[in-house]
Amino acid sequence: MTEQDSTRRFGEYVAVRHHASYVAELSLDRPKAMNAVSSAMARSIAAACEALAADPHVRVVVLTSTHERAFCVGADLKERNSLTDAELVRQRPVARAAYTGVLELPMPTVAAVHGFALGGGFELALACDLIVADGTAAVGLPEVSVGVIPGGGGTQLLPRRVGAARAAELIFSARRVGAAEARELGLVDVLVDDGQDRTEALALAARIAGNSPVGLRAAKRALRLGHGLDLRAGLEIEDAAWRSVAFSGDRAEGVAAFNEKRRPEWPGE
Numbered sequence: 001m002t003e004q005d006s007t008r009r010f011g012e013y014v015a016v017r018h019h020a021s022y023v024a025e026l027s028l029d030r031p032k033a034m035n036a037v038s039s040a041m042a043r044s045i046a047a048a049c050e051a052l053a054a055d056p057h058v059r060v061v062v063l064t065s066t067h068e069r070a071f072c073v074g075a076d077l078k079e080r081n082s083l084t085d086a087e088l089v090r091q092r093p094v095a096r097a098a099y100t101g102v103l104e105l106p107m108p109t110v111a112a113v114h115g116f117a118l119g120g121g122f123e124l125a126l127a128c129d130l131i132v133a134d135g136t137a138a139v140g141l142p143e144v145s146v147g148v149i150p151g152g153g154g155t156q157l158l159p160r161r162v163g164a165a166r167a168a169e170l171i172f173s174a175r176r177v178g179a180a181e182a183r184e185l186g187l188v189d190v191l192v193d194d195g196q197d198r199t200e201a202l203a204l205a206a207r208i209a210g211n212s213p214v215g216l217r218a219a220k221r222a223l224r225l226g227h228g229l230d231l232r233a234g235l236e237i238e239d240a241a242w243r244s245v246a247f248s249g250d251r252a253e254g255v256a257a258f259n260e261k262r263r264p265e266w267p268g269e
Contacts, residue, residue: 011044021206022059035072042098049101059209074119099152103127112201123152133188145174214250
């Protein structure tokens with residue numbers, strides 16, 4: 001699979017580019033609106049995620065932005081303000097599908113964040129397993145300052161990252177957090193030099209993609225499903241995930257490659 005022949009657009013505002021390292025790059029591309037998520041963009045994100053989830057060649061997904069000063073500023077408030085109450089109710093499942101699409105991708109996901117990642121924009125990053133940010137990043141969930149609440153998973157994903165009290169402080173205060181503090185608080189995982197978020201996220205994804213695709217998906221499943229359960233229940237989730245890979249082709253190839261002192265050629269099954 002080559003980079004040159006594997007770019008596909010999903011509507012006007014979203015593109016997926018397949019890299020040779022089994023990494024797919026999901027790019028937000030609505031620069032005139034700083035990637036504000038409109039209904040059309042939400043549908044495109046959901047469609048792109050559906051295609052990625054079904055692609056056996058993709059081992060890791062990196063969520064990026066083409067805008068120089070923003071990852072994503074959240075929901076398109078101009079569009080929201082034009083909707084009637086009935087239209088807003090109908091639009092809600094469309095918006096949710098975008099965030100759920102990213103969250104439920106079966107392979108590891110990495111967000112590459114620079115500039116503003118606010119509201120729904122930060123929620124898209126929180127839906128990923130790892131967040132790489134550069135020094136320009138400013139993250140936050142300011143929804144209560146405009147009379148709503150985080151509705152793209154923020155009230156559930158943020159406490160899982162930073163704990164209940166810290167999440168409450170950040171959500172209730174609606175404050176923006178700069179890159180250095182975001183790294184200190186655990187809002188992002190890796191802090192890199194300005195302008196290097198995409199490069200470093202893709203490099204991290206390529207390292208992850210060198211591992212067993214069967215193992216990666218099973219490990220993600222165990223991590224996600226086991227979180228928040230009591231230890232005994234969590235260990236049962238882990239055992240089920242282990243059993244799903246213990247007799248796989250990837251496991252056989254991994255053991256053989258280790259014994260033969262060579263790099264594995266994962267069958268992905």
